[in-house]
Amino acid sequence: MDNSYLDMELLRFTTAGSVDDGKSTLIGRLLFDSKSIFEDQLEHVASSSKKRGLSHTDLALLTDGLKDEREQGITIDVAYRYFATPKRKFIIADTPGHIQYTRNMVTGASTANLALILIDARKGIVEQTCRHSFIASLLQIPHIIVCINKMDLVDYSEDVFEKIKSDYEDFAAKLDVKDIRFIPISALNGDNVVNKSEHMPWYKGSTLLYTLETIHIASDHNHIDCRFPVQTVLRPKSDEYHDYRGYAGRVAGGVFKKGDSVTVLPSGFSSVIKHIHLMNEEIEEAFAPMSIAMTLEDDIDVGRGDMIVRSGNQPTVSQDVDVMLCWFSSSEPQIRSKYTLLHTSNEVKSMVKSIHYKLDINTLHREQEFEKISLNDIIKVSLRTTKPLLHDSYRKNRSTGAIILVDETTNETVAAGMII
Known part of the structure; x- marks a missing residue:
């Protein structure tokens, strides 16, 4: 496998909206137009669509992984979908729109860089829009893209788009979200999803996929406060690594460099970082969200649940x-x-x-x-x-x-x- 593929940045996003406003169709369209579907999946979906008497292939069925969902045409659990373009890798958490599944939205959104919130152009902002936007802000998701969908059903009207956009901005003023963008789309026909829409020349912004590929996420993690919760202690006890004692875990914040003086909490003992390993190679520095192993100059008693932090900056x-x-x-x-x-x-x-x-x-x-x-x-x-x-x-x-x-x-x- 090509290393550049492994090094590609990963964007996690969650989709939210109310029932039937086209989340699954939108994700199906993204996967279909970015060529991220396998032939057998497409055939499966085509035959499911025929069974339901539909004249077109219902792309929404691509994301409905559970058999019950495909048969009822609804999403009931968080469906994770993975796809990649030459610019980025993506993990989508497709969460249900029904009120009783708010917990699934929280599950899907807890690690997301971005929330996609769908609004049906005919209905405008509904209770679920407010609920999901609030949860996105509560979970501190740094970016929100508001997709105003079904524009084909309102004659691709700029006025409808502008009205919903201004209503949403009024509501969002109460929320704690730094970056909100609006895109008018038709998921069913593919307008502004992967390809630019010919029906909306008045919209001068980017398509949804281009926005997902280019939105800046590298600084979403906290790179100031150094936090390294220890998950496990590595003691290989082999001849080659006889005295090796490494602390493995995932960096939760900040940048750790070889030679940094650090403190282990809760004991409060201090030491200096001796080595940092990522898989088999030694690296000079590590930052969130990398999973690494770290060794210290001194033999301190460190166990699972302890945290290694920068001495002058503690939680x-x-x-x-x-x-x-x-x-x-x-x-x-x-x-x-x-x-x-x-x-x-x-x-x-x-x-x-x-x-x-x-x-x-x-x-x-x-x-x-x-x-x-x-x-x-x-x-x-x-x-x-x-x-x-x-x-x-x-x-x-x-x-x-x-x-x-x-x-x-x-x-x-x-x-x-x-x-x-």
Whole structure:
């Protein structure tokens, strides 16, 4: 395999919109027009389309991986699709539009560089648009592309596009998103998806694929605060590496260089980076999100769940954290409820100290008085952990600021959270 292919930048994006506004068709169109589909898949989709009595090949069926979805024509789980063009590699998380699957949107979006939000040109902004945009901003996804779809059904009208764009900008002013772009498309006919539309000469911007290929994502990671959560300690004990003791994991922030002085938390011992290895080769520096092994000059006791940081720039170390949680369970949290908390490579016991408010996603209003917390609610809580967490705020670092809560008795993931 060609090395340049391995070195290509990877863009992860998530798609969101309300039911039937064309997410699956859009992804099908992207895959089809960028020649990223295999013949047998296409034949399969063509025969499924015929069975349903359609005169055209329904590209939406390409992404509906589960048999139930293909038969019902809906998306019910997060479908991950991989494709590549000569410029970039892509992973798409196609998430369902139904309200009851907000948790899937959170799952698909948690690692995304970009969110694609679809709006049906005939309907304009709907409740789901606001919900998904808010979740994208809550998850600190750096870029949003708003695709105004089904332009063919509004006669490719510039006025319709401009009206939806200005409505969205009014709503987005309340959100924390730095980069929002708007593209008028017809996923069904392929207008402005991969190829420029002849029907909309008034639109002077880029097509969707060109935007995905060229949008700048290299600085989306935090390259200032050095964070290296240790996942495992490497002790090969072979003759060749008799004394080797390496710490393996994924860089969560900052740039680590050979010779840097670092501190291991929570012990607080300091040392200097001796070697950094990426696979079999030694490298001079490592940065997020590279997976590496690091050795230190001194023999310090380091284990899974510890964090190596730059001595003069350390995360917060505390047993009390305030978190925004997206609640995933039908059993609601109570004060004093206990959960296992997963954070970077750490696992600790935690307890709910207080529940501050529930957020109304549509008005962004904070409800201090509420009857119950149900599936998909977003709440702010304070948690107490049995041992200190080495964390940053989620806004500063999406890796060291994210947590997951697991029910100890059922092993069910009950919430995903962002540390405030």
